[in-house]
Structures are given as C-alpha cells and as structure tokens.
Amino acid sequence: MSSDKISWVEISKKAVINNIDVMRARVRPGVKIMAVVKANAYGHGLSEVASIAAAHGVDFFGVNCLDEAVRLRSMKIKTPILVLGYTPLANLKDAVSHDVSLVVYNAETVSRLQEAAAKCKKNAKIHVKIETGLNRQGVTRENLSEFLKLVRSKKNIEVEGISTHYANIEDTTEHSYARKQVENFCEAHEMFNAAGVAVKYRHTACTAAAILFDNVHFEMIRLGIGLYGLWPSKETKISAYERKISEFNLMPVMKWKTIVAQVKEVEANSCIGYGCSDFVTQASRIAVIPAGYYDGYDRKLSNSGYVIIRGRRAPVLGRICMNMFIVDVTNIEGVKSEDEVLLLGASEDDAISAETLASKIGTINYEVVTRINESLPRIVTA
Ligand SMILES: Cc1ncc(COP(=O)(O)O)c(C=O)c1O
Incomplete structure (x- = not known):
C-alpha cells in the first residue's frame, strides 16, 4: 500500500x-x-x-x-x-x-x-x-x-x-x-x-x-x-x-479493503451522521471508516450496507459521506483503530459480494466494481 x-x-x-x-x-x-x-x-x-x-x-x-x-x-x-x-x-x-x-x-x-x-x-x-x-x-x-x-x-x-x-x-x-x-x-x-x-x-x-x-x-x-x-x-x-452446463468455478478477483480510522463510544439515544438519519437507542461503539462515495462506496448504502472487521459484520450507521462512513462495532470484540476493514470480497468464512452490494443499491455487479475510484491503488496478490 x-x-x-x-x-x-x-x-x-x-x-x-x-x-x-x-x-x-x-x-x-x-x-x-x-x-x-x-x-x-x-x-x-x-x-x-x-x-x-x-x-x-x-x-x-x-x-x-x-x-x-x-x-x-x-x-x-x-x-x-x-x-x-x-x-x-x-x-x-x-x-x-x-x-x-x-x-x-x-x-x-x-x-x-x-x-x-x-x-x-x-x-x-x-x-x-x-x-x-x-x-x-x-x-x-x-x-x-x-x-x-x-x-x-x-x-x-x-x-x-x-x-x-x-x-x-x-x-x-x-x-x-x-x-x-x-x-x-x-x-x-x-x-x-x-x-x-x-x-x-x-x-x-x-x-x-x-x-x-x-x-x-x-x-x-x-x-x-x-x-x-x-x-x-x-x-x-x-x-x-x-442447460446442465457443468459447474463453473469462477473465482472473484477483487477484494476492496481499508482500515478503521477511529473507534468511539456513543451514548444511548445518539444520532449518527449527516441528517441524523440513524439513531442508536443503546450505548454503542462505533467505528469511522475512511472511504466514501468518492471512492465508489455508493451513497445508497447509507443505513443498509455492512463491512467485515475481525471476521464479523459491522452494519453501516447513517449516511455514506464523501470520504467516510460509520459502522456499528458494539458487538465486535476488541476493534481498534487501523484494524483492517473488508468493504467488498471474501473473508475467511464470510463475504460481501458485488452482487450483495448491487442488490442493496438497485444496480448490477458490473457497476459496483467498475465504479471503484481509479485513484485507489490496485495491489496484485498471489
Ligand atoms: C461490445 C462488448 N463486448 C463484450 C463485453 C463483455 O461482456 P461481459 O462483461 O458480459 O462478458 C462488453 C461489455 O460490456 C461489450 O460492451
């Protein structure tokens, strides 16, 4: 990186x-x-x-x-x-x-x-x-x-x-x-x-x-x-x-990742993010994710997407901003700043597929992957 x-x-x-x-x-x-x-x-x-x-x-x-x-x-x-x-x-x-x-x-x-x-x-x-x-x-x-x-x-x-x-x-x-x-x-x-x-x-x-x-x-x-x-x-x-066409083992090529920018506690009954479009009823722990719609993380994932941190799903809270968004990590033990975050792709035993994101935002997998900002580094792994 x-x-x-x-x-x-x-x-x-x-x-x-x-x-x-x-x-x-x-x-x-x-x-x-x-x-x-x-x-x-x-x-x-x-x-x-x-x-x-x-x-x-x-x-x-x-x-x-x-x-x-x-x-x-x-x-x-x-x-x-x-x-x-x-x-x-x-x-x-x-x-x-x-x-x-x-x-x-x-x-x-x-x-x-x-x-x-x-x-x-x-x-x-x-x-x-x-x-x-x-x-x-x-x-x-x-x-x-x-x-x-x-x-x-x-x-x-x-x-x-x-x-x-x-x-x-x-x-x-x-x-x-x-x-x-x-x-x-x-x-x-x-x-x-x-x-x-x-x-x-x-x-x-x-x-x-x-x-x-x-x-x-x-x-x-x-x-x-x-x-x-x-x-x-x-x-x-x-x-x-x-058509009984034999099993095709296509392997998804992409994983899109970032790191946690901040973890903090919020009190019960707090609003989260722009427009106060989300609200936590209980004391919660939230994490700030440094990626947003500029990067290709669609704004329609506001209040509905999820990411994977430490192998667990963390739901998006509130609006996707231009360069960041917020997720709920209350139920994920030990999350700290700079932990790796999976935005798209497979983790060891879970995944966020391009199809899942596409269905959440009313588009096709082609658009989800194609719109990831060209300025982000592409790193070839084995
Ligand atoms: C002219 C043309 N050929 C081939 C393709 C590849 O299609 P696919 O991605 O469905 O394999 C495209 C994709 O849009 C196309 O426009």
Missing part, C-alpha cells in the same frame, strides 16, 4: 488465471479469448489485470478507447488489441501507428482510416460491427451492401473481424431474441462471403453467451465479467443450471 492511501483494491492473480482457464475449457480448442479490460478492467486495474492476462496467453484485449490501448502498448504488450468503443476521426492515425484494431460502423471512419493507413504505410485492421438487434453500435442490414462496397474499395483496410453484441442474454432465461440475433449475424456474414470479403474472426459472445451457447463462440469470445470471476446475472446462473 502506498503511504498516502488508506483504501486499496487487492487483485488475485490466481483468480484471474483460474477464470481464463475455466473459460478456455468451455470453448472448443482454437477459439480465441479476448480479455475485455475496458473501464479500468471493470474497476480491477487495467495494467494489473492486463499484465496477468497477457502473461497467461490471452489472444486479444478489448478496450473501450484508444487511450486504454496506448496504455497497454506502453506496457510493451504485443497482444492484439481491439477498441470496442468509438474512436474519434482525429485519432485514427494513432490507432494505425500503434497497431490497434478498431470496431467500425461508420462510412466516414472507413474513408478517414484509409487515409491514415496510407500515410502510415500500413494496413488498418477493422472489425465491422453488425447491428443485429441491440440498436446500439453497428451497420444495419439495409446499409451493409453499401458499406461492404466502400470497404472493398479501400486497399489499406483489412477486415480482421466482424462482431455483434447481444441485447437480451443476461436479463432472461428465455433466449429467443438472442437466437434471432445469431441468425441475423450469420446472414450478415453470408453477405461478406458473397462480396468476397474474408473474415478472420467472427465474435459475438460476451461471458453469458459464451457460458450458455456453444454455437455462438465462432472464432473468438469476448470475456468481460467472467474474467473477474463474477457471473453476469442470476438468470445466467439459472440458465446454465437448466
């Missing part, structure tokens, strides 16, 4: 490796694994997770933006990288010069990328995103012929892949919409074949799709939440069970 940091995130190397291996075993041999490390590796730490995943032989990295790709290149990571989000026209040349592939769906991007590639005297690698039903990024079926004509006319453009993303996999156990998207994707791929545009990688599968359906793995899967040892949703777990 660096000296001025009082809250930190531990990343288990063993868990990252386990999760890659589990997913490798799920797909047929030869299917590539893209480690999706966008958004600071879902809050786990871009450089920390990417170093482990690169050393463990993942085939691709998926990032949101060129900045993240350049950070990986500056770490001397040679693994292919795909920018999944939007790349502004002004940055296309940098993408080519750093040998970064781009998800592309706009005609203007293709034209400007050709110019950039010609200037760099290199090929630009693109993955054409196909709109199959999410109605987010993607070339629509109506525009695909025109788009293919344009791509074919640009000699420095190499179609490295085609991709799509599912709208309704994690939220349901009824997957007819996803099946329709696969059909749409395969029809679009036929159009590439008919136009004589060869495609090296077809990729559609996020974690849930990769776990549930063999026929969507194609040449590559895009592994996000599963890389971090988290299930995409309760519905995905139920679907896997219903």
